[in-house]
Amino acid sequence: MYKFSFIVILLLFQLAPAQEVTILDAETKAPVINVAVFNLDKSKTAISDFDGKCDVSFFTPNERIFFAHISYENRRTTKASILRRGGKIYLNLKAEQLDEVVMSISKWEQQRKDVPQKIASINARAIAFTNPQTSADLLQNSGKVFVQKSQLGGGSPMIRGFATNRLLLIVDGVRMNNAIFRGGNIQNIISIDPFSVKNTEIIFGPGSVIYGSDAIGGVMNFYTKKPHFSSNDSLTFSGSSSYRYASANNENTVHLDFNIGKEKWAFFSNITFNDFGDLKMGSYGPDSYLRNNYVSTIDGSDVLLKNGNPRIQVTTGYNQLNLMQKIAFRPSHNWDYSLGLYYSETSDYSRYDRLIRPTGDGLGLRSAEWYYGPQKWFMGNFQISQKGKNKFYDRMKINVAYQNFGESRNDRAFQNPVLFSTKEQVDAISMNLDFENKRMGNLRLYYGGEYVFNKVHSYGGQRNIEANMVMDAASRYPNNALWQTMAGYINGEYKAKPNLTFLSGLRYSHVWIDAIFDKTFYPFPFDNADLSTGALTGSLGLSWFPKEDLQFTWNGSTGFRAPNIDDVGKIFDSEPGSVVVPNPELEPEYVYNTEVGVQKNFNDRLVLKGTSFYTYMVDALVRRDYQFNGESQIEYNGELSNVQAIQNAAKAYVYGFELGLEAFLSDNLSVISNLTITKGIEEEEDGTDSPGRHVAPTFGDFHVVWKNQRLQADIFLNYNGEIANEDLAPSEKSKDYIYALDANGNPYSPSWHTLNFRSQYTISNAFKASFGLENITDQRYRSYSSGIVAPGFNLIMGLGYIF
Known part of the structure; x- marks a missing residue:
């Protein structure tokens, strides 16, 4: 009898399912292979398989279990704790293993x-x-x-x-x-x-x-993010949700995503809603940045009101909705099909830098209203990928996408009853075919082709808000204008030696523009823009490790930008008193670039990085004074304005240095820093030169980061250098209302720095909390060329839940 009972118990034990845990990457949720699992004295050990699974049935429920992997931070917990959380444990990558x-x-x-x-x-x-x-x-x-x-x-x-x-x-x-x-x-x-x-x-x-x-x-x-499949045909469900609040603009953000996976099918959904209030600037800085007054329409009349709190930037708030849905199908290990649907829409939102433009006497504001209508973006993206032996390639990707962009601009001058509006929509279709060939020894080839088609729909209107009358007006762009490009490329990576790699490539692109101009509102001296142009670009570079801990890189490359519909066909007010008109006689702009980089690793404890670069541009497309039907001024939206147009009128060169430091002082403490120095000049056809408009000031950061298994904390400094008046681009000097004034009363961009803190605490495998303090010293600053003043002291709190 006892023998029979023992046999039954043994059979039941053998038939009972093994207790498995699944080891996953904390961010990607992908399985982690070859994780060592052991107890304190290592008398019990196991290894995770290809699916990240590991049998832990021989561990006792409350026995301390360790999880170790060369690329991940060690974890320790108990079997009972893991099983209570659905049998899953998440590992975090070590900092030095990131981005390989x-x-x-x-x-x-x-x-x-x-x-x-x-x-x-x-x-x-x-x-x-x-x-x-x-x-x-x-x-x-x-x-x-x-x-x-x-x-x-x-x-x-x-x-x-x-x-x-x-x-x-x-x-x-x-x-x-x-x-x-x-x-x-x-x-x-x-x-x-x-x-x-x-x-x-x-x-x-x-x-x-x-x-x-x-x-x-x-x-x-x-x-x-991509959908995740189940390791077998059983249905798996996972997801996350989060909430965030920020005090500087009373932000309230909610987010939800979830994944449903089977062995061959997977679905991933992503939803985010943001609500931002008016942004509050800091307490200590230039008084000229304050929003002392604003325009409000009361009983049909525009009035200038005093701002009760000049640090509140009225009106800057808006809200936004983002949706994403992905569906993936994997019929075999060699084929993958993916459909991605993306949608984003904002509310109306003010263009703040236009709302603070003063009148000529400086006593009032030029605009009663200046806002963008909802910015909408939709994309449907279908991708097919194949891997496996083939005569001409080892892997192939086909990517077909449709996008629709929607935007509008609406502006009305102070005490002017007419609201001028332009509305644009762009239909964009693209097709990409890309191949990888790894069958030629030390040479890997990448090659493919691309076709892109854009159609622009543009409308103009004006509405008298007093009489509630709507009339047609000039559109911003030629309606139904077309922009197309077709290209082919080949890129090669050759490993000459284990420590020396060359990378080189060529591409030919051809671009077409077809636009017909409507002469109803402006007597254009031309009927259409018919552009057909091509460009050949190339690159050559090398990566060399003279020593295992020392790397040198060099890269030379060319680039181009073909004119688009915005360049050849738009009409808009670029700045107070100026209007940009179409110019169909444009050519592509080209750049020639070289850069040298060096990286030194000191015993995996200190990494120093440096890159220097030089870029030269010819036939640069820039906005310059122009004549329209022989006239240097025309009337635009009721105002006599200087005529300008986009022209191939300049050369330019930009050079600079980019420096980086990473120091791992201990397993928990690290220091990270970046510094970027950029200089640039535009040269006019007449030989004069001026500072480049988009050359940023010297900027950098310095972080001290501490982390363990549950807490990550970062105290850091952000820094921006000064741009003196003589180093401002002419177009920036004309916008003196967004800049501080130097001792001579001239606009300039002051230097600034902020002290900040952020942290994230893992309450459990399911809950994470974040806490941050930005601009702790409440500085009032405006980044270079920015119309809006940056946030003052900002408290940020968030809570995330993984299920």
Whole structure:
């Protein structure tokens, strides 16, 4: 009887399912392979498999278990604790293991050490810790990108003296730049939800070989989060939610994402809503930055009111909704299909720098209203990828996307009953075909082609707010204008020696513009713009390790930007008293760039990085005085204005240094610092020169970071240098109302610094809390070229939940 009972018990024990835990990356949720699992005296050990799974049935419920991996921070817990949380445990990457692989240089995974061009990577872990309000803030928080803001709902990155339509935005392999990206400051980057971003890679310098037109100063690649499959055919469900509050603009943000996965199908949904109030500036700084008065319409009449609190920037608040849905299908290990749907919409939001423009006598304000209508962006993106042996490639990607952009501008002068409006929509279709070939020994080839089609819809109107009458007006762009480009490229990576890698590539791009001008409102001296132009760009670079802990890189490259519809066809007021008119006689602008980099690693405890660069531009497209039908002035929106146009009228050169430091003082304490110094000059055709408009001041940061398994804390200093009056671009000097005045009464951009603190505490595997203090000393400052004054003292609190 006892023998029979023992056999039954033994059989039941053998038939009982093993107790498994799944070990996952804390940010990507991907399984972690080869994790060592052991008890205190290492008498019991196990290793996680390809799916991150590990049998822990031989551990007792309350026995202390250790999880160790060469790339991850060690964790310790008990089996009972893990099983209570659904059998999952999350590991955090060590700081020195981050960003080993990059994708932006060739569109395929490459070892970062083999890339000769400077590239910065910001992963989801860093994004979650810095907790940015917008994707513009995400870039600024890196300490390597300068961001200009004309209003709270904005952010225009500047990289190596270039900005706006000379920088390229990419989202999941699709170019976001469209035919009406302008030379003035743009805010399209805020359409990208930081909560949806898995990784951001920033290429410094030309990226035209892979990405074509617009990639002159750099490329900003945003890779959003992907759906996760189940390791078997069972259904898995996971997700996260969070809330954030910021005191400087009374921000309230809520976010939710969730993933449903099976073995072959996976679905990922992402929802974020932001509500921002009027931004409050700091207490200590120039009085000229204060918002002393503002315009309000009372009983149909515009009146100038005194601001009860001049530190409140009335009106700057707005709200925003971001949605993303992804569906992935993996029928086999060789094929992947993915559909991504993205939508972003803002409320109306004021262009703050236009609302503070004074009248000629300085006693009033020029504008009663100046606001952007809702900024809308939709993208549908279908991707197919294949891997496996093939005669011509090892991997292939097909990317087909449709985008629709919507924006509008609305302005009305003080005590003028007429509200002028322009509204634009752009339909954009793109197709990319990319291949990787690794079958040629030490040579890897990347090649492919691209086609992009843009159609611009533009409308103008004017409404008398007193009589409630609506009339047609001139549109900003030629309606139904077309912009197209087709290109092919080849890029090669050759590993000459284990410590020496060469990277080189060529691309030919062709661009067409077809626009017909409506002469109803302006007697244009031309009927249409019909442009057909091509560009050949190339690059050559090397990465050399003379010693294991010392790296030298060199890269030479060319880039170009073809004129778009904004360049050849727009009509708008660029600044008080000036109007820009179309110019169909434009050619592409080209840049020639070289850079040298060095990196030294001292025993994995101290890493020093330095890059110097020089970029020369010819046929630069710049805004200059012009004549329209022989006249240097025309009437625009009821005001006599000087005529200007975009012209190939200048050369330019930009040079600078980018320095970085990472010091790991202990397993818990580290120091990180960045410094960027940039100088640039534009040379006119008549031989005169002037400072470059988008050359940022010297800027940098210094961080002291402490972290353990539960707490990460960062106390840091942000710094911006001064730009004296003689170093301001002419277009900036004309906007003296946004600048402080020096001892001679001339506008200049003062230096500033802020002291800040941020932290994140892991309450449990499910809950994380964040706490931050920005601008602790409550400085009142305005970043270079920005219309809006930066936040004063800012308390930030957030709570996140993972399920």
